[in-house]
Amino acid sequence: MKILVAIDKEEYSRKAAAKAVQLARNTWADVTLLGLQDERTSKPSIELVEEMMVYGHLFTAQPDSPYSIGPFDRIEELGPGRWMVRFLRSRGRKQLRFIVRAGNLLKQVMAQVEEEGPDMIILGMGDRNEAQWGGYPDFPVRVAEKAPCTVLIVKEDKAPRKMVCCLDQDEISQESLELINQFVTIHDAELTILAVMGGNGLKERVEAKLRELVRYYTDLGIKTWIWILEPKELVRAVEAASSNSIVGLWMGKRSFLHALFSKNQMEELVEAARSMVLILK
Amino acid sequence: MLSSLINLREDLKSSIALRFADRLALLTDMILRPVYVEDASDKFQSGTGWVRRSWLQGIEESGRDEIARLLKTEKVRCRLLSPLIIVGDPEKELLYHLNRDEYSLYIEGYLNVSDKEAFKKRVTSKLYSESPCPVLMVKNITSPSDILLLIDESSRPERIIFRLFTIFGKIKDGLDITLVRYVYKEQDKVSFGPMEEEDRDALELLEGAGYVGAESLVVQGPPEHVAEYIRDHGLVAAEMPARHTPRMELLALASNPLLLCR
Numbered sequence: 088m089k090i091l092v093a094i095d096k097e098e099y100s101r102k103a104a105a106k107a108v109q110l111a112r113n114t115w116a117d118v119t120l121l122g123l124q125d126e127r128t129s130k131p132s133i134e135l136v137e138e139m140m141v142y143g144h145l146f147t148a149q150p151d152s153p154y155s156i157g158p159f160d161r162i163e164e165l166g167p168g169r170w171m172v173r174f175l176r177s178r179g180r181k182q183l184r185f186i187v188r189a190g191n192l193l194k195q196v197m198a199q200v201e202e203e204g205p206d207m208i209i210l211g212m213g214d215r216n217e218a219q220w221g222g223y224p225d226f227p228v229r230v231a232e233k234a235p236c237t238v239l240i241v242k243e244d245k246a247p248r249k250m251v252c253c254l255d256q257d258e259i260s261q262e263s264l265e266l267i268n269q270f271v272t273i274h275d276a277e278l279t280i281l282a283v284m285g286g287n288g289l290k291e292r293v294e295a296k297l298r299e300l301v302r303y304y305t306d307l308g309i310k311t312w313i314w315i316l317e318p319k320e321l322v323r324a325v326e327a328a329s330s331n332s333i334v335g336l337w338m339g340k341r342s343f344l345h346a347l348f349s350k351n352q353m354e355e356l357v358e359a360a361r362s363m364v365l366i367l368k
Numbered sequence: 369m370l371s372s373l374i375n376l377r378e379d380l381k382s383s384i385a386l387r388f389a390d391r392l393a394l395l396t397d398m399i400l401r402p403v404y405v406e407d408a409s410d411k412f413q414s415g416t417g418w419v420r421r422s423w424l425q426g427i428e429e430s431g432r433d434e435i436a437r438l439l440k441t442e443k444v445r446c447r448l449l450s451p452l453i454i455v456g457d458p459e460k461e462l463l464y465h466l467n468r469d470e471y472s473l474y475i476e477g478y479l480n481v482s483d484k485e486a487f488k489k490r491v492t493s494k495l496y497s498e499s500p501c502p503v504l505m506v507k508n509i510t511s512p513s514d515i516l517l518l519i520d521e522s523s524r525p526e527r528i529i530f531r532l533f534t535i536f537g538k539i540k541d542g543l544d545i546t547l548v549r550y551v552y553k554e555q556d557k558v559s560f561g562p563m564e565e566e567d568r569d570a571l572e573l574l575e576g577a578g579y580v581g582a583e584s585l586v587v588q589g590p591p592e593h594v595a596e597y598i599r600d601h602g603l604v605a606a607e608m609p610a611r612h613t614p615r616m617e618l619l620a621l622a623s624n625p626l627l628l629c630r
Contacts (some may be wrong), residue, residue: 298380305509312508312623315481
């Protein structure tokens with residue numbers, strides 16, 4: 088698995104990095120810490136690099152960590168507005184890279200996604216009244232919309248012991264099932280699956296998928312609840328759940344959650360969430 | 369040994385019902401009889417003789433195959449009797465078998481939908497209102513040893529306690545029982561009231577039946593908030609609701625499996 092952690096110098100990025108450490112250790116993922124600075128300069132911000140190194144040491148802190156960082160070597164320019172922080176003698180079993188990009192935040196993240204094809208992007212989000220992402224508070228939601236992979240938006244790193252996932256179609260990757268398993272296991276949470284009814288009740292394929300999900304998670308010993316909703320009830324149910332649960336939305340190509348959750352509603356949902364929102368693709 | 373009739377098809381609600389029933393059966397040393405019901409009430413077969421026999425045979429075979437596939441997929445561990453295949457009016461036929469064979473429990477799955485009217489229709493159906501034994505309506509898979517006895521001002525707790533004793537009677541340790549008196553109150557959250565005298569009597573009855581250490585609460589609030597509050601319990605035992613009351617609404621909104629007693 089490959090995880091891309093988008094960070095800046097703010098406190099919410101520390102929470103995102105802490106969450107990334109938990110997930111990476113459990114999944115043995117290759118990790119790229121992507122420091123983002125919105126001003127285009129000839130050098131990366133030293134403050135940002137220092138912050139990234141602090142986060143990097145979170146990954147290497149445990150004695151059995153598969154990640155390793157040797158002494159700082161140099162900052163290598165990869166191209167205009169792109170740098171890699173190099174270390175001496177880094178011999179971890181899993182990759183831990185430090186990249187800095189400068190420029191339009193969304194474009195830089197998407198460019199990095201294009202380059203390395205991560206399975207998941209993790210980034211933090213503060214409260215609306217906080218200065219964040221260089222004055223671009225909707226940045227995490229925009230990333231979630233545009234990225235072809237799963238995106239985790241972290242608001243608090245202490246997760247509640249509930250996870251609520253929305254399902255309206257049967258195209259669910261095995262990776263997303265396992266990711267949910269990871270979240271539930273790490274946080275010792277119970278899982279609620281909200282399934283959306285079609286015009287004539289639950290679609291046969293969605294019902295079959297739900298059976299599979301119930302079996303999969305129950306066999307793993309995860310307490311799993313099913314709740315079937317009309318489309319008009321879903322948004323309210325998710326908003327209500329977001330105050331005390333991790334929210335997961337399966338938003339594959341065939342999902343009509345894109346239609347149910349307008350841009351504004353997605354922003355409001357993420358803003359209302361107290362913990363984390365996981366957009367699964 | 370107790371035996372239960374469990375209504376099964378190869379679908380989601382049956383998967384949920386079967387998995388919960390498996391846990392209950394292992395806990396209570398119960399044996400399950402799967403039943404497959406083909407609703408033929410609107411499929412009047414005018415054929416006679418071998419045409420009708422072939423049709424019935426086809427349904428019997430496909431019913432057995434469906435149940436066999438379900439049992440194989442769900443990997444239950446409890447004891448099972450051979451499936452019963454029924455063709456006809458489901459409610460009439462099920463009631464006939466429940467009465468004739470004196471089952472201790474009728475079990476079926478129910479998808480946890482937010483449609484309160486659909487729930488009301490089901491619990492006031494002929495099957496539910498005339499069932500000779502309690503009905504276990506399984507909405508989700510939980511642990512059946514954590515039981516909440518739900519009562520309100522119109523309930524007779526002794527009836528529920530008697531039914532509980534019939535099903536769980538041999539087990540004294542390992543059951544967590546909480547008596548909850550529900551009082552409807554229009555407010556933003558759940559609150560708690562003082563215990564009523566009748567609840568002390570109910571606790572004594574539970575103790576007399578061997579269920580020592582049961583707790584009692586008076587929970588006040590609107591049904592949707594109280595449904596969320598009671599969610600952590602594995603099984604809610606209540607009297608069969610006969611009319612639209614706040615307790616019926618609470619049961620409709622509850623995500624827990626429901627043991628409905630008459």
